[in-house]
Amino acid sequence: MKIIIALSLFIIPFFTFAQGPWEFNTASDTEGWVGATTQVNVVTPSTTTVSQSGTSLIVQTTATSAGRNPNINKPSAGIAIATNNRLEISLKNNSLATFIRFHVSVNGGALNNNIVPGIDITTSDATFKTYVVVLSGVADTSTITQIYLEFRTGTGPNGTNYTPAAPAPTIEIDYIRPFKFVAPTRNVFNFNTAADVEGFTTLTRVTAIQATDGPNGTLKMTSIAASTTDSKVALNAGTFTVDGTNKYAHITLKNSSTNTRFGLNAGGITYFPYQTYTISDATYKTYDFNLSTWGDGNQQPEFGFSVQNTWLPTSTYAVNDVVVFQNSTYTNTTGTNTATTPKLDPTNWVLQGREGALLDTTNSIYIDNIVFDNAGVVPTKFGTVYAAAKNKVVEVTWNTYNELNVKGYYVQRSNDGVRFSDLFFVTSKNLQESRYDFTDRTISTDAIVFYRIKALDNDDKISFSSVVKINLQNKNSSAISLVNPVKSKTLQMQLNSLQKGNYQVKVQSLGGSIVLSKDLPIQNTSTSASLLLPYNISKGFYILTVTGNEFRYTSKILIE
Numbered sequence: 001m002k003i004i005i006a007l008s009l010f011i012i013p014f015f016t017f018a019q020g021p022w023e024f025n026t027a028s029d030t031e032g033w034v035g036a037t038t039q040v041n042v043v044t045p046s047t048t049t050v051s052q053s054g055t056s057l058i059v060q061t062t063a064t065s066a067g068r069n070p071n072i073n074k075p076s077a078g079i080a081i082a083t084n085n086r087l088e089i090s091l092k093n094n095s096l097a098t099f100i101r102f103h104v105s106v107n108g109g110a111l112n113n114n115i116v117p118g119i120d121i122t123t124s125d126a127t128f129k130t131y132v133v134v135l136s137g138v139a140d141t142s143t144i145t146q147i148y149l150e151f152r153t154g155t156g157p158n159g160t161n162y163t164p165a166a167p168a169p170t171i172e173i174d175y176i177r178p179f180k181f182v183a184p185t186r187n188v189f190n191f192n193t194a195a196d197v198e199g200f201t202t203l204t205r206v207t208a209i210q211a212t213d214g215p216n217g218t219l220k221m222t223s224i225a226a227s228t229t230d231s232k233v234a235l236n237a238g239t240f241t242v243d244g245t246n247k248y249a250h251i252t253l254k255n256s257s258t259n260t261r262f263g264l265n266a267g268g269i270t271y272f273p274y275q276t277y278t279i280s281d282a283t284y285k286t287y288d289f290n291l292s293t294w295g296d297g298n299q300q301p302e303f304g305f306s307v308q309n310t311w312l313p314t315s316t317y318a319v320n321d322v323v324v325f326q327n328s329t330y331t332n333t334t335g336t337n338t339a340t341t342p343k344l345d346p347t348n349w350v351l352q353g354r355e356g357a358l359l360d361t362t363n364s365i366y367i368d369n370i371v372f373d374n375a376g377v378v379p380t381k382f383g384t385v386y387a388a389a390k391n392k393v394v395e396v397t398w399n400t401y402n403e404l405n406v407k408g409y410y411v412q413r414s415n416d417g418v419r420f421s422d423l424f425f426v427t428s429k430n431l432q433e434s435r436y437d438f439t440d441r442t443i444s445t446d447a448i449v450f451y452r453i454k455a456l457d458n459d460d461k462i463s464f465s466s467v468v469k470i471n472l473q474n475k476n477s478s479a480i481s482l483v484n485p486v487k488s489k490t491l492q493m494q495l496n497s498l499q500k501g502n503y504q505v506k507v508q509s510l511g512g513s514i515v516l517s518k519d520l521p522i523q524n525t526s527t528s529a530s531l532l533l534p535y536n537i538s539k540g541f542y543i544l545t546v547t548g549n550e551f552r553y554t555s556k557i558l559i560e
């Protein structure tokens with residue numbers, strides 16, 4: 001029993017004084033922080049005093065000559081990097097300092113200012129600001145035995161000394177907290193469990209609930225009220241943050257609403273995919289965000305949905321012109337425009353639609369899943385997709401490259417090229433290069449049908465191949481199936497049931513100039529051809545003709 005008591009007496013002071021957190025909440029207790037006495041800078045002696053007041057450490061300089069800017073240190077810091085690799089500092093700065101330079105002593109060695117990067121701070125603070133300092137320059141197995149902060153002007157890496165102003169400027173430090181940051185390498189949110197929003201919290205004017213949409217468990221977001229500011233869904237800071245090791249986000253969603261803008265925000269930056277964002281979706285789509293400017297510190301992502309402004313203050317507007325401004329519609333009533341915003345110009349503009357971050361309060365946005373990772377590309381790339389009619393059946397064949405984490409593929413068929421339904425599912429081989437086929441025996445023989453392949457990965461992400469059209473009404477058309485629109489300047493064709501012999505392939509502009517003319521020998525009843533178009537060919541519509549052996553095929557193609 002006596003041994004246990006003795007151990008406790010030893011352990012308690014160890015945790016109290018080493019490694020922080022240093023909160024400065026106890027009257028007269030500066031928790032071992034002092035005005036720097038071991039001056040590492042050229043100006044000596046130190047003229048910085050520290051005191052405790054309220055719940056803060058008050059830092060002041062007592063001289064106003066050059067280089068007497070504030071310097072403080074903690075001689076016995078004891079920050080073990082294995083357990084604490086970040087430092088969070090909350091301060092209110094009313095000195096001239098704009099930059100903090102850190103010196104640390106590692107395992108009792110000399111103070112070194114090149115291990116911990118300095119940070120810019122704001123001045124004339126009305127409130128406390130929080131800064132996170134990365135300590136990862138110190139080896140994982142080391143301990144910071146002393147830490148020393150110089151408050152300077154200028155910017156990194158070292159800043160510069162300055163002359164403090166009189167009266168003595170103050171910096172109030174609410175706390176200095178070492179903490180352990182463990183970077184997630186992949187973070188997946190599927191929303192597949194009933195009532196589980198996986199740590200998402202809604203801010204105002206929008207509901208976000210877990211809901212089932214068809215086969216998908218989703219986060220269903222619906223606007224509930226009008227407002228002039230943004231609607232957002234935020235990840236709860238207490239349960240989840242993302243840091244700089246995750247440089248991509250992939251969000252699969254179906255925007256059933258008419259809201260036209262969608263952004264992912266974190267660390268003061270907004271990442272917009274809205275230039276490709278679609279509205280009134282019938283199917284789910286995946287949007288990829290490049291987060292390469294994502295900061296190193298913990299980020300709390302937020303998702304904002306709104307409506308794209310069409311208002312341009314410099315434009316000339318006519319009577320009855322309608323613009324969208326801050327998610328409201330305004331109509332010009334006079335044909336003149338004198339305002340920087342239509343909202344401030346009631347003489348010429350009248351509010352017509354709702355003032356709200358989301359105009360559409362009826363239709364929802366369904367987020368099927370969100371993945372943060374370092375995979376910048378969609379995992380599976382489709383190669384050529386063929387569909388060929390043979391004796392009252394259609395054979396669909398497709399190639400894939402770089403299969404990674406793929407669950408399998410659905411063959412989908414459509415009568416109109418717009419609405420597709422699943423016909424067949426095949427499990428993925430997950431190879432570098434794979435080939436799959438499916439025979440559709442359920443087709444009526446005089447139809448026009450469309451096929452595409454839907455890839456489903458293990459995280460529920462989906463991607464689609466290009467669409468292949470088969471015309472079973474026309475023997476000549478069914479003899480050739482094309483990848484149309486043509487992608488990557490490569491014309492891909494499958495030719496079936498043609499007589500052996502030499503054929504000619506020609507691609508002409510709508511104006512008649514020939515951009516490609518090639519001989520195509522056919523030796524087998526089933527031949528595939530992959531023809532490279534000129535690298536400088538313009539995008540647009542062209543006419544493709546294949547001729548030979550009294551066979552003639554013509555089709556309009558779109559080159560993307």
Ligand SMILES: [Ca+2]
Pocket residue numbers: 023024025055056173174175
């Ligand atoms: Ca405090």
Ligand SMILES: [Ca+2]
Pocket residue numbers: 190191192216217218367368369460
């Ligand atoms: Ca889901």
